[in-house]
Amino acid sequence: MSRYLLRRLLIAIPSLLGISVVLFTVLALAPGDPFEELATNPNVPAEVRANLRVKFGLDDPVAVRYVRWFSAMMQGDWGFSFASRIDVDTLILQRLPVTLFVIGSSQLLALLIALPVGVYAATRPYSLFDQIANTLAFIGFSLPTFFTGILFILFFSIYLDWLPFVYRADISATGWRWYWEHLRQAIMPIAVLGLFQGASWTRYVRSAVLDVIRLDYVTTARAKGLGERVVVVKHVVRNALIPVVTLVALQMPAIFGGAIVTEQIFRVPGIGSLLISAILANDTPVIMAVTFVFSCLVILCNLLADMLYGWLDPRISYR
């Protein structure tokens, strides 16, 4: 097991290296200049911009810049943002807790909806409950998050005036009020992400459970006189979950992507909004670091999915 893990981690290194090369080249080839604003501002003499470019090493060939970036990265130096001149790791660490909280809660919400609804619908296929759940799931994953986000804002914030729609990471309240304020402002972004994700997962859970529930061993279990609860939870769901786990794990990074839009709409100061503003400002070190973090997440989530397989299905062994 641990040898397998080690091998997988070692394999991840060349893939990350390849990803970083591709990212760096694409960014270097893309149009734009972090000091764009200096160029278009007539107050600023051209030398200032030229000086900055030399100082930050932007005029060197791509290969040289890549090697410099890579060796610094190896020593744990992520570079600093051209826009704010702050170290990139500080920037990311500042944003990470908010992203983890919002994404984590929305995933939890999605699972809390998808699992019970999917399983219940599959045990009673084509019942009224199943029909309704199906319809809602279709609606849920057909509506993109930016649309539901704005819809939520218009309804809950502007029409009803219940919830704030600007997310503030630091709320100057203490005790219960602090939790209450946080909850109030987080409800909408979490709901938007969670419902979207939950809707598509419901469909997967339902079909996975339907596949399993018809198998002979389930009939055997029922014939043995086991209660319906035990049959479903211990025999059906555990086996049905295997494909679902892969899906959840593999979709994790995509959710970070979906959160970029949601973060922008609700002004959630997470990694996604950091990436957007960095892209708009052509802030290469930040774009590099954030996309690199995302690619690490993809690889890690893949690994996590594989590890979970073994736990769910003991027949799978790691060599």
Added chain:
Amino acid sequence: MSERKLRDLIAEVKRGCVSRRRFIQTMVGLGLTAPLASQMLTYSGVAQAQPKSTYKPTKRGGGGALKCLWWQGATLLNPHFAVGTKDQEGSRIFYEPLAGWDHEGNLVPMLAAEAPSLQNGGLSRDGLSVTWKLKKNVQWHDGKPFTADDVVFNWEYAADPATASVWIGSYKDVKAEKLDSHTVKVTFPKPTPYWADAFVGTRGMIIPKHLFEAYKGGKSRDAPANLKPVGTGPYKFTDFKPGDMVRGEINTAYHEPNRPYFDSIEMKGGGDAVSAARAVLQTGEFDYAWNIQVEDEILLRMEKGGKGRAEITPGGNIEHMQLNSTDPWTEVDGERASVKTKHPILSDTAVRRALGMLVDRASVQEHIYGRTGVATANFLNNPERFRSKNTKWEFNVDKAAQTLEAAGWKRGPDGIRVKDGKKLKFVFQTSINAPRQKTQAIVKQACQKAGIDLELKAVTSAVFFSSDVANPDTYPKFYCDLQMYTTTMTQPDPELFMDQFCSWQASTKENKWQGRNITRWKSDDYDKAYRAAEGELDPVKRAALFIRMNELAVEDQAVIPVVYRPRVAAISSKLQAPLSGWDNDFWNLRDWYRDA
């Protein structure tokens, strides 16, 4: 307006026949900036009206939190690196300049005890120096006293090229010296008519010597105070998350009595303009939102809720159409639109004049921009009441058609006019932005009626406004017949602004399209007037030259001004915030308060 008329007008202001305000508005109407007009008066010996503060609260603090929304969050808090407005505003919460500009272009002392003038001896007659008297008993947020050393240090800091201050242009040629602990003399290498540049407004925010001294030059990035500003302003720094949030708390030792009113301030960033306007005007979650670029129709609907208002502040931004003077379709020495060529059709004055008559500015204002875009004939801003008599605009399709007819452009079988085998056909480009596409459509319709075929082109903003040398679709390259965008005037002195019609500024391959003259328009008269203005010490003569330049460019239709775009901010109904189009939104943050 000639120099003599200007002098007469100033004399009338002196005698009191014309109000100071009226004079400044007239000058603004002629295409000058309010600060320049105000300096003209100061120089001519008209005492500056003590700008009255409308601040009412009688005690410091007690106002609760002031919540401001910027749809682009501040990314750094050192004013010397603040190239973007968002960063300047973030810094302005904590730092102050010696003086700021109010909405009428008056110099309002901040860290200075008084605005320099000829009367108080602050200005020298020869225009070679200005002496600033600093306010006494001003403290930095950490308790250290503010002195002339700090001011001189700011000059050293900004003038050092290794620091890479974005304001180096204002500091590198001047010299600042300390006369005594609270007097600083700024000397200029040559007579300088526009002296209120260094240490004033956005580029003048003063940072403390004792915290930045060790980080001058190449080490400027490492200063801890870059992220934790210690200034003299009404609010003290508490917290900063780049791109997201700037927070401050009341400075109880602030050097103005009874100020500030609010106990804390926060400036939240991110999102988009429409929802920022909503947060102030509809839900009231925030008190202030900056730069609300939203269609007026939507703004009006939001304002109906009564929670806030859209405040419109005149500045110097103009949405205009440029006519290419060179041929964008022929390549000469590896570049299109080379200054060596002439536009085959647009070089015909009749065509330029006809195009000028085909832009229906009234409809553009009425149907697209509303209060946020006012029809204008001047390249520089122009409130309707004070429109220059010399530059007029009209919308007249028939007259345009007649002009073309008379110049020999006859309609072909397809309705498009032809002359000498050349068809009246243009490509008209702008950036992707709903109001701009609507304006394009309005112009195209009128042109079609007059027999001109316009091909519309929309380029994504990221490309259009970039300075990418490799991309043919950027605005500085102007590989097109016509183009339209807003040019912003951020500096109070028009000298830098007006260089965009000087022949030596032509945007070419040689200067990597960094030249500011995008239309490549060329006029010897203009060049001469500009050169004369550069060295002209007498502000009145200088103003007359600038007015002349504006007329030259507009009359020859180098550009067709469309609408003048004031700054729009959303303010909650109770908040009182003095804004100015010639300085940052936070220029007078100390006077912000909420009506009871």
